[in-house]
Each structure stands twice: as structure tokens, then as C-alpha cells.
Amino acid sequence: MIRIGTFCRRHPKKLIVLAIVLIAYYFCLPKKLFDSPTATVVESEQGTLLGARIADDGQWRFSEVDSVPYKFEACILQFEDAYFYSHPGFNPVAISKAIGSNIAAGRTVRGGSTLTQQVIRLARNGKKRSYFEKFVELIWATRLELKRSKEDILKLYASHAPFGGNVVGIDVASWRYFGLRPYQLSWAESATLAVLPNAPSLIYPGKNQTKLLKKRNRLLKKLFEKKIIDQTTYELSLLESLPEKPFPLPKATPHLVQYLAKENKGKRIKTTIDENLQRNVNAIVQKHHQNLKQNQVHNAAVLVLDVHTREVLSYVGNTVTTKEHQKDVDMVQANRSTGSVIKPILYAAMLDAGELLPDMLVADVPTQIAGYTPENFNENYSGAVEAKKALARSLNIPAVRLLQQYGLEKFRDQLDVFKLGGINKSADHYGLTLILGGAESNLWDLCKTYANLASTLNHFNESSSEYFTNEFTDLVLKTDQTVDFGKKSMEKTVFDAGSIYLTFEAMKEVNRPEGDESWQFFDSSKEIAWKTGTSFGNKDAWAIGVTVDHVVGIWVGNADGEGRPNVTGVSSAAPLLFDVFNVLPRSEWFQKPWDEFVDVEVCGQSGYLATEICPAKTISIPNKENYVTECKFHQMVYLDSAKQFRVNSSCAELASAESESWFVLPPLMQFYYRPKNPTYKVLPPYRNGCNTNSVAPMEFIYPKNGSRINLTKGFDGKTNELILKVAHAKPETEVYWYVDETFVGQTKNFHEMAIKPEEGRHKVMVLDASGNEVVVTISIE
Structure with missing residues (x-):
């Protein structure tokens, strides 16, 4: 302690220089090694890749992996850096051997960089290779070893290593070359990917297959000799073929990827999409699209939700159609x-x-x-x-x-x-x-x-x-x-x-x-x-x-x-x-919420609240103040003894008449209701001699009172006729038509009349044989 103090007093400049060096060393490593843009990656709930959008720099580069598969780790360590877990960021022995081999060969035949140094080299992408640059890599590598764990460094390498073309990182490489998730790769597939970053521009699936195969097999042999894999696995791995060309990335939900990329650009998003359901729904949409396009219908969208969690289980934004037919439009979100x-x-x-x-x-x-x-x-x-x-x-x-x-x-x-x-x-x-x-x-x-x-x-x-x-x-x-x-x-x-x-x-x-x-x-x-x-x-x-x-x-x-x-x-x-x-699991029907219901009596025919004169039935309705009126379609009528005619006090003793509750619709409703309901009974007529002031059994269907009408012209240039329509409670009754007090015709059974009125206001009146009348006023423009 005394000697350190004495040294500090005697050599202040050296101390300052040392302090500067240590501070420079401490801060030499950037806080964020990699700032390259990443692709937007969308995965299913099961972790399967549903789709992705390429990074802004044109590279297929996913965000950093959260772990490195065991097989790929074993392969990459045996191929690149067997002493990865024991060195401080550089391997002096490997560097010495590399220098010796390169001097003897007169060219670079062997590298001595550790995986940590390769991570630094990837982070300093674009820097010209030189001895100074190698020195910087070495310093940064040791600093990285002090700052991050070995596992983190391995993840950095696996995420940013080049795998040929515009493929960067183990995640993309496993999908592009084998169509699988990294954890699903075999030993042969993992070995293939492990040797690719060593010379990604030279060795690439689809070309230089012989070189790639030799490198892969040498690595497999080393794995066997190190007893990482057994003999059976080794022999079977040698039989596996190399990928001929890159696979396209999955496009199970292209419109969902497009939708999520708006607010999650460059991120890895694990969605609630059910992989199997999405695959089934895609197939269903494709099948129906084949039929729909026969009618020149080209687009469709499907959304499947879980009611309990509000999770989206399947998302199909459009059919697999052409650009001409707007295949890129997301019809789930379109209004x-x-x-x-x-x-x-x-x-x-x-x-x-x-x-x-x-x-x-x-x-x-x-x-x-x-x-x-x-x-x-x-x-x-x-x-x-x-x-x-x-x-x-x-x-x-x-x-x-x-x-x-x-x-x-x-x-x-x-x-x-x-x-x-x-x-x-x-x-x-x-x-x-x-x-x-x-x-x-x-x-x-x-x-x-x-x-x-x-x-x-x-x-x-x-x-x-x-x-x-x-x-x-x-x-x-x-x-x-x-x-x-x-x-x-x-x-x-x-x-x-x-x-x-x-x-x-x-x-x-x-x-x-x-x-x-x-x-x-x-x-x-x-x-x-x-x-x-x-x-x-x-x-x-x-x-x-x-x-x-x-x-x-x-x-x-x-x-x-x-x-x-x-x-x-x-x-x-x-x-x-x-x-x-x-293709969805079967569900039971909704339970009735009994606590929200109360029983009431309603008219069996009209559905309105029951009165004393209509046949009632009991139903359950929401328990609240009810503003529905009592039934207005039932009326008490008096009939003669044969029940063929109605009577009233002007023509019969009501005490001896038969009273009956009768379901009666207004004339216009009755006109359309009766043909579709054969059991509907029309009110019997009054017996001769009975006085009645009842409402007219007629109603205009068209036009309504106060209507303003433009008469169109046909292809021949002539003005089309105006068709007047009336509903009568008894269609067989003759009715008489008048326009502006002028008789224009009579009808029976089907009460329609064609006229050609001049411009201006007109009064249309209809009388029936019993003297009932209805009147409307219209304007012709």
C-alpha cells in the first residue's frame, strides 16, 4: 500500500496516462454494437413464423435471438472456436498458429479469430482489413468479454452472422434454407449453417455444392470424433442432401404482417394466431376463391376471434389473387x-x-x-x-x-x-x-x-x-x-x-x-x-x-x-x-340469463301485451320498464246466430248475438299478410240493414298522400304511366277510381289503375261498392 502511494507521488504522469488508458478502454466499446435495421417478424402463438417484412437495408435480418439451439452451438464452436468458453476474447495459441500457417503458405489460409472477435468484426462492418483493425478488434473483444456473458456473445454472433446472399442470422437462415425453425434443424442441417458464415460469398446453397458438402462433412466427422454425436447419427447425417436453393419465407398472414408493421416495424411479434387454424382457414378461403372468381369476384377476408380472451385466432386479409385485383388490400381493416x-x-x-x-x-x-x-x-x-x-x-x-x-x-x-x-x-x-x-x-x-x-x-x-x-x-x-x-x-x-x-x-x-x-x-x-x-x-x-x-x-x-x-x-x-x-371446436349454446328475465303475458297472435279479449301466452322478456302497448289488433265483434254476418245495435239485440274476439289487421297489412297466412280470417260483412261507421277497409299502397312524383320516359321517348295501387280488405269487392272528380275506371280482385296525369296537383279518390272511400293528393313534376 505504501509502495503504491510512493509510486503515485513519484510518477504522476504515468498514473494519469494509465488512468486515461483505463477510461478509454472502459468506454471503447459502444453501448449498442449493432444498429442495423431488422425485419418485422410475425410468429404464431406456437412460435412458428407466419411472415416477415424485409429490413430497410434490403437484408433478411431478424431481431436478436433469445437463445441459440444446442446443435448449432455445438457445430459453430467446433468449427470456429472450440475454446470459446475458456479464452478472454482472443486465443493466443490460435493466433500464433494462424500467423505461422499464413507465412508458410505466403497467403491467408487460416484465421485465428475467436467468435468474440468475429462479433466485433461484424459490428464494425465496412472497416478496411489491416493490422490496426485487427488490434482494435482484439481490444474490443476483451472489453466485450468483460461486459457480456458468453451466452450473450454467442447470441450476438448467431443473430448477425452472414449466411449468404442477403440472409443474416440463424433464424432467417434456417427458414430460408430448410423451411424450419432453428430448434427443428438436424445435425446435418446445423452443420451446414455453421460452415456458411466462414465464406458466405463463396459457398452458397445452389452453387459450389461440392465445397459446401466437404466442409459440412468434415465438421460432422469432428463432431463424431469429439463424441458429440454417435456413429448412427453421423452416418445418417452424411446421407442428408444439401439445400438446392433458398426457400421463400412463409406467407401465412401477409396482411397481418402488413398491419402489425405499421406500429411494430423491425420487431419480432409473437401473435395470438393459432398456426393450425390459420392453415385451415387459408385453405378454406383458397377453395372458395376458386368458385368465386368464376363470377369475377376476387377478394375475401376472414377473422376468427376467441370470445373469452378477445384474442385473434386467425386473420386472412385477402385472397391469394393478383395485383390487378388488389391482392395487397387488407379487407379486414377496409371500411x-x-x-x-x-x-x-x-x-x-x-x-x-x-x-x-x-x-x-x-x-x-x-x-x-x-x-x-x-x-x-x-x-x-x-x-x-x-x-x-x-x-x-x-x-x-x-x-x-x-x-x-x-x-x-x-x-x-x-x-x-x-x-x-x-x-x-x-x-x-x-x-x-x-x-x-x-x-x-x-x-x-x-x-x-x-x-x-x-x-x-x-x-x-x-x-x-x-x-x-x-x-x-x-x-x-x-x-x-x-x-x-x-x-x-x-x-x-x-x-x-x-x-x-x-x-x-x-x-x-x-x-x-x-x-x-x-x-x-x-x-x-x-x-x-x-x-x-x-x-x-x-x-x-x-x-x-x-x-x-x-x-x-x-x-x-x-x-x-x-x-x-x-x-x-x-x-x-x-x-x-x-x-x-x-374446423373450430363445437360450442354449447348460450345459457339463458334467468336473473334478467321476467314472465309476462302477450297476445298469442300479435305479440303485443295481452288484453282481456285476445288469446294469451306467457313469455320471458328482459326485466325492465316496458313501453310496448297492449294488443291493438284484436277487437270484439258481434255475429248473428249463424256466425256469417256481423251485427250491431242498429240491426240486432246484442244480448242474443254471438260475441267473438277477432284478429284484424289494417287493410294494407292484411292485403299482403293474407296470401301468406291461409289461416287468417277476414272479418265477416255486416248483415243487411245494419248501419256502420267503421273505418274504410281500403288503403293506398301507392302513391302515399302528399307524394311528389317525377314521371320517367321510356326508350321510345314517351312518358311512362303512373300505376295507382290500393289494398282492400276484401279484394273481390269492386272499386271505382276518380282523378280530379273524373271517373277513370273500375277494378276487381287486383286493384291497380294506370293513368297519365299532367303536371301539377291532383286528387285521386277510390270508392268501393259499399260506399267506402280513400283519397290522396299528389304532385306531378
Whole structure:
């Protein structure tokens, strides 16, 4: 201690120089050895490579490996640096031997660099080779040995070693040359990769095969002699052939790679994608694409979700089509016209608000609202249809009328809760077309919404009839993410579990595609709540299905927006939907959330709340204040003794008359309802001599009162006729038509009249044989 102090006093300059040298040595090594850009790598939940995007410098270079496979480690150490775990960063013996061999040969025939020195050389890429550079490598190598563990240094080498062409690192090399993960390589394959960094520009799979084979076999022999592999393994390894050419990297989810690269560029991402399911779904999409393109339909997308974890299990952004047909467009994220796929949200909203009952009759008749005339897809009318069947059949007119009843503004505001991308304009912008595809959204957000609804129901049944405050959350794509559902609460998040359950019950009854129509008669059939959608012009076909465990969403169409005949949700998207469900595990049906239900009596025919005069049945509805009215379709009528005619106090003693409750629809609803419901009984006529002030049994189908009409011209240049239509409770009754007090004709059975009115306002009046009349005023422009 005294001598050190004396030395410091006598040699201060030497001490300063020593300090400077030590400080320089300490800081000589950069904090980050490698700053080269890396590829974006996407892996499945099982660790399999799904796809990658090349690094910005054009190199296939993955991010640093987290471990080095045992076989590759053994091979690389025996080939490059057998004393790796015992030297301080350089090997004096190896350096001496290399110098001697090179002097004797008059050229460089042997290298003496350790793996640590090679890591430094790779990090200092581009530096000109010289004795000074070798000295720098040696100094940095010793510093690296002090800073990092041997395992870390080996990982650096395995991650940054060149393997020929633009292949850098063991991960990429194993995929490119053998199509396998590094841990799946055989001894022969590991040995092949171990010898490649030694001369990657000279020895490359597909060329110089003889040199590569000799190097590999020499290494295998050394492994055998060192007893790292046994004789059988050695002999079998010698029989393995070399790769002829590099394999393309997997492209199982190219659009998912593209999507994730936006915010995770250059990173290795382990996703929630199920490798086997993804492979199956890819095959299903490819099979259907072969059929779809016969109709010049070139694009499709599929999303499969786990309801419980919100994890994305399969992601197909598009078909394997051509660039001409927009193969690179990710149709999972693209906003497209929703068609009818948001109708279930309106149905659930009205059930939740107490404004709808499942069996309640909804009008399905020609409708015009503020100049908007919705049409059913099949252009037919049912007259009246149960609300749940209107949803199952995806009828447009009942949906529009229900939306008007519920409130367009209220429903539009409610959609904000679901954060549906693309629906970002006001209610006035969309109008009532909102429920029929007047708005755009994407497969990602729509599937997320259905998953959230299903999860709400699951959580309610699994807990003590409670909800979660953060139920409506985003989806999970990475394995290091989990969903935070928030705290438990007795208050519903958006819709109550009972309303969601009844919505899924209605969706379960949707008619399935051809070949699967009688699914409910087979024990092996899966119960699925599903909904289709078709946008205007047959541009987009949707199908989304929900079970307790999974959500499957399908979009089919052309990415450029071209519509094609017969492109519908049922014919184009639904078959793909059920094929995907067929490769998923079977799920039980949703449990009924009993605590959210209360029994009420409703009219058996109309579905409205029961009255004293209508046949009642008991159903379960969500337990909340109910705003549905009592049945208005039943009325008490009095009949004569033969029950052939109605009577009233003007023509009979009511005490002796037969009273009967009669189900009566308004004339327009009855006109369309009666042909499809043969059991419907029309009210009997009044007996002769009876006075009646009842409402006229007629109603205009077209035009509606106050309509403004533009008459079009045909190909011959002549103005087309205006077709007037009236519905009569008794079609066989003769009716008489008048325009501006002028008689224009009479009809029987089919009450339609063609006229050619001049421009201006006109009064149209219709009288029947009993003196009943209906009148509308129209304007011709």
C-alpha cells in the first residue's frame, strides 16, 4: 500500500496516462454494437413464423435471438472456436498458429479469430482489413468479454452472422434454407449453417455444392470424433442432401404482417394466431376463391376471434389473387358498406329499451318515409311479421320502420359505444339508410362488437349475475397482451344480458345456406347465432357468426368496389362462414340469463301485451320498464246466430248475438299478410240493414298522400304511366277510381289503375261498392 502511494507521488504522469488508458478502454466499446435495421417478424402463438417484412437495408435480418439451439452451438464452436468458453476474447495459441500457417503458405489460409472477435468484426462492418483493425478488434473483444456473458456473445454472433446472399442470422437462415425453425434443424442441417458464415460469398446453397458438402462433412466427422454425436447419427447425417436453393419465407398472414408493421416495424411479434387454424382457414378461403372468381369476384377476408380472451385466432386479409385485383388490400381493416350486419344491434337496443318484444308484429308493407322508399331484398312484402323473424329473414322494411320508431339520432349515438370505424358522421348524414348499409365499417370492428356482446352474456352467467365495466374493449393480437375487463358491476355496460340472449336466439333461426337448411334436425349440427349482409349493388357480402367461444367474420366482394350478380351474404359469404366453423371446436349454446328475465303475458297472435279479449301466452322478456302497448289488433265483434254476418245495435239485440274476439289487421297489412297466412280470417260483412261507421277497409299502397312524383320516359321517348295501387280488405269487392272528380275506371280482385296525369296537383279518390272511400293528393313534376 505504501509502495503504491510512493509510486503515485513519484510518477504522476504515468498514473494519469494509465488512468486515461483505463477510461478509454472502459468506454471503447459502444453501448449498442449493432444498429442495423431488422425485419418485422410475425410468429404464431406456437412460435412458428407466419411472415416477415424485409429490413430497410434490403437484408433478411431478424431481431436478436433469445437463445441459440444446442446443435448449432455445438457445430459453430467446433468449427470456429472450440475454446470459446475458456479464452478472454482472443486465443493466443490460435493466433500464433494462424500467423505461422499464413507465412508458410505466403497467403491467408487460416484465421485465428475467436467468435468474440468475429462479433466485433461484424459490428464494425465496412472497416478496411489491416493490422490496426485487427488490434482494435482484439481490444474490443476483451472489453466485450468483460461486459457480456458468453451466452450473450454467442447470441450476438448467431443473430448477425452472414449466411449468404442477403440472409443474416440463424433464424432467417434456417427458414430460408430448410423451411424450419432453428430448434427443428438436424445435425446435418446445423452443420451446414455453421460452415456458411466462414465464406458466405463463396459457398452458397445452389452453387459450389461440392465445397459446401466437404466442409459440412468434415465438421460432422469432428463432431463424431469429439463424441458429440454417435456413429448412427453421423452416418445418417452424411446421407442428408444439401439445400438446392433458398426457400421463400412463409406467407401465412401477409396482411397481418402488413398491419402489425405499421406500429411494430423491425420487431419480432409473437401473435395470438393459432398456426393450425390459420392453415385451415387459408385453405378454406383458397377453395372458395376458386368458385368465386368464376363470377369475377376476387377478394375475401376472414377473422376468427376467441370470445373469452378477445384474442385473434386467425386473420386472412385477402385472397391469394393478383395485383390487378388488389391482392395487397387488407379487407379486414377496409371500411365497406355494412349491409344488414348492424340490424341485430338495433334489435338488441330496442329490447333493452323495453320498446320491442320478440313476437311483436311489425309492419312489412310498401313504405315511404320523407321521400325514402326502402325495399326488401326479395322485393316482396309479408304484411306483418314477428320482430324476431324480421331479423332472422333480414327484412329491410321492418328494420327501417323500427329504426324510425326507436329514433335515428338515439341509435346513431349508441353506435359510438362500439367504436365502429367508418361510422363517424351525423345521423342526418346517414338517414334511415343507416340500418341497411348506408354507413361503412370494417370486419375488425364488427367482429369485435359481436364478441363483446357474446362476452357480456358469458360473464353475466359466469359471475353472480354481474357485468364488467370495461366489457367493450379492443381485440388482442400479441401474446404479451391481456384484456382488462374492469370491475364487476350490477349495472349493464350497454345492453342487458337478457336482450343480448334474445337477439342471439333470433339470429340462430336464420336460414342457412343451401345444403345446410335442416341443420336443427342433426345432433352434430352446431348452434350458431349469425347474420348476413349485402350492400347495395351486390358490392359487399357479409356473414358474421357467434357462439359461446368464437366469433367468425366473413367479407366477400371486389376490393375495387365492383358489384357482381348473385354476390349476397347468404350465397357468397355464409358458405365460407360455416366451413370455418366446421374446423373450430363445437360450442354449447348460450345459457339463458334467468336473473334478467321476467314472465309476462302477450297476445298469442300479435305479440303485443295481452288484453282481456285476445288469446294469451306467457313469455320471458328482459326485466325492465316496458313501453310496448297492449294488443291493438284484436277487437270484439258481434255475429248473428249463424256466425256469417256481423251485427250491431242498429240491426240486432246484442244480448242474443254471438260475441267473438277477432284478429284484424289494417287493410294494407292484411292485403299482403293474407296470401301468406291461409289461416287468417277476414272479418265477416255486416248483415243487411245494419248501419256502420267503421273505418274504410281500403288503403293506398301507392302513391302515399302528399307524394311528389317525377314521371320517367321510356326508350321510345314517351312518358311512362303512373300505376295507382290500393289494398282492400276484401279484394273481390269492386272499386271505382276518380282523378280530379273524373271517373277513370273500375277494378276487381287486383286493384291497380294506370293513368297519365299532367303536371301539377291532383286528387285521386277510390270508392268501393259499399260506399267506402280513400283519397290522396299528389304532385306531378
